[in-house]
Amino acid sequence: MTARDLPAHPLPDGLSQQEIDSEVARAQAAAEPGAHHPPRDYPPYRSSHFRHPHRSLIPVRDPEAVELSGPAFGVTDVTALDRDLTAQHAGEPLGERITVTGRVLDRAGRPVRGQLVEVWQANASGRYAHQLDQHPAPLDPNFTGFGRCLTDDDGGYSFTTVKPGAYPWRNHTNAWRPAHIHFSLFGTSFSQRLVTQMYFPGDPLLPYDPVIRSVTDQAARERLVSTYDHDLSVPEWSLGYRWDIVLDGPCATWTEEEGDA
Amino acid sequence: MSHAPTPSQTVGPFYGYALPFPGGSEVAPAGHPDTVTVHGYVLDGLGSPVPDAIVETWQPAPDGSRTGLPGSLRRDPSSGKVIGRDGVDFTGFGRTPTDAAGRWFVRTLPPGGVPYLCAAVFARGLVHHLYTRVYLPDLLDEGAEAADPLLQSLDAERRATLIATRTDPRTYRFDIRLQGDDETVFLEFS
Numbered sequence: 481m482t483a484r485d486l487p488a489h490p491l492p493d494g495l496s497q498q499e500i501d502s503e504v505a506r507a508q509a510a511a512e513p514g515a516h517h518p519p520r521d522y523p524p525y526r527s528s529h530f531r532h533p534h535r536s537l538i539p540v541r542d543p544e545a546v547e548l549s550g551p552a553f554g555v556t557d558v559t560a561l562d563r564d565l566t567a568q569h570a571g572e573p574l575g576e577r578i579t580v581t582g583r584v585l586d587r588a589g590r591p592v593r594g595q596l597v598e599v600w601q602a603n604a605s606g607r608y609a610h611q612l613d614q615h616p617a618p619l620d621p622n623f624t625g626f627g628r629c630l631t632d633d634d635g636g637y638s639f640t641t642v643k644p645g646a647y648p649w650r651n652h653t654n655a656w657r658p659a660h661i662h663f664s665l666f667g668t669s670f671s672q673r674l675v676t677q678m679y680f681p682g683d684p685l686l687p688y689d690p691v692i693r694s695v696t697d698q699a700a701r702e703r704l705v706s707t708y709d710h711d712l713s714v715p716e717w718s719l720g721y722r723w724d725i726v727l728d729g730p731c732a733t734w735t736e737e738e739g740d741a
Numbered sequence: 742m743s744h745a746p747t748p749s750q751t752v753g754p755f756y757g758y759a760l761p762f763p764g765g766s767e768v769a770p771a772g773h774p775d776t777v778t779v780h781g782y783v784l785d786g787l788g789s790p791v792p793d794a795i796v797e798t799w800q801p802a803p804d805g806s807r808t809g810l811p812g813s814l815r816r817d818p819s820s821g822k823v824i825g826r827d828g829v830d831f832t833g834f835g836r837t838p839t840d841a842a843g844r845w846f847v848r849t850l851p852p853g854g855v856p857y858l859c860a861a862v863f864a865r866g867l868v869h870h871l872y873t874r875v876y877l878p879d880l881l882d883e884g885a886e887a888a889d890p891l892l893q894s895l896d897a898e899r900r901a902t903l904i905a906t907r908t909d910p911r912t913y914r915f916d917i918r919l920q921g922d923d924e925t926v927f928l929e930f931s
């Protein structure tokens with residue numbers, strides 16, 4: 481590596497929340513105003529340091545690019561049970577039962593139909609069913625925390641699960657992730673691929689979390705927070721949250737339509 | 742373009758029991774004589790392997806079709822388990838988590854009509870995935886290279902990061918370097 485490529489050292493271990501907060505403020509001040517996505521070079525999330533490119537991305541404007549098409553999924557790829565994360569074991573998982581529902585749209589507001597939505601999350605105590613998660617919170621034998629579904633004709637998706645717990649991580653001293661559900665989404669083109677996280681309204685940990693704060697624009701950050709929707713709550717059964725998702729990026733059909741216009 | 746997009750967030754460290762699926766790397770029907778293997782490391786800015794990354798690939802079928810087919814994660818309705826592709830339909834989609842040594846691979850059929858596989862890289866520490874392309878040198882004669890707008894836009898040194906190295910007649914090496922002097926070319930679509 482040349483000196484040019486050797487940036488400032490990664491932020492050291494053991495920073496306090498206050499020190500991370502000032503790094504967050506610094507990154508926010510340096511960010512492009514109104515940016516929709518987080519900058520890949522985001523010092524407050526310490527493990528981004530050696531994992532982001534230094535060079536600019538190369539724009540591809542070729543209308544024949546294969547990335548403007550994408551993989552297809554269908555009835556063979558999901559079962560009807562996959563959208564219910566509370567029904568994957570013999571017993572009921574512990575926690576607050578919730579449903580999470582929304583629509584997947586493209587940037588023109590058109591529904592993304594028949595595409596794969598995958599979710600994964602910690603259990604109600606804040607522990608993942610993953611060997612490397614050693615947070616001393618209990619595993620739940622009745623909860624794995626992974627689900628899939630296909631979007632319907634309206635772009636709609638729906639999952640039944642339990643509300644995930646907050647959990648500590650070692651980014652800095654006393655670092656806690658707010659409750660969140662990880663989402664993976666496919667659009668009609670590979671260039672619309674999205675992996676993101678959904679948060680819960682009113683979570684007191686949101687201002688302290690460098691992961692959601694990596695989205696430097698406040699309005700964009702708010703798009704990651706679901707809405708409590710009382711009409712989605714089911715009496716004597718579950719609480720309802722709504723979260724719509726808009727996929728970025730072009731797709732082939734778009735190019736054609738723009739060409740027609 | 743009226744709708745503001747949902748921001749990206751890192752895939753984090755704990756997707757391992759969720760996103761990978763059996764046969765995710767096996768895009769080619771088992772035993773197909775045209776099968777090629779593409780393999781390599783995902784490396785960080787220190788040159789260290791990245792054991793918690795996922796590489797997804799997408800490509801046209803050998804006949805050039807770009808519509809893809811369902812069935813990458815085909816399920817057994819009685820057990821719910823992923824039983825993998827049916828060996829008939831070519832889905833065009835692959836997903837491989839890197840192993841503990843930071844290595845990924847995909848076994849597939851050469852794409853029809855273009856000389857490359859599309860790839861997306863996700864990792865803990867990466868807040869927004871990265872796109873790149875794996876060009877297969879056997880499909881890249883002089884004409885194809887001259888006709889490829891992306892390769893033509895790059896100088897020789899940068900272009901080389903996108904071209905896999907053939908290590909035997911059916912095996913190609915393709916390392917993905919997230920950062921550094923020999924950083925892989927990453928792409929943006931807009």
Ligand SMILES: [Fe+2]
Nearest residue numbers: 660662753755
């Ligand atoms: Fe998480």
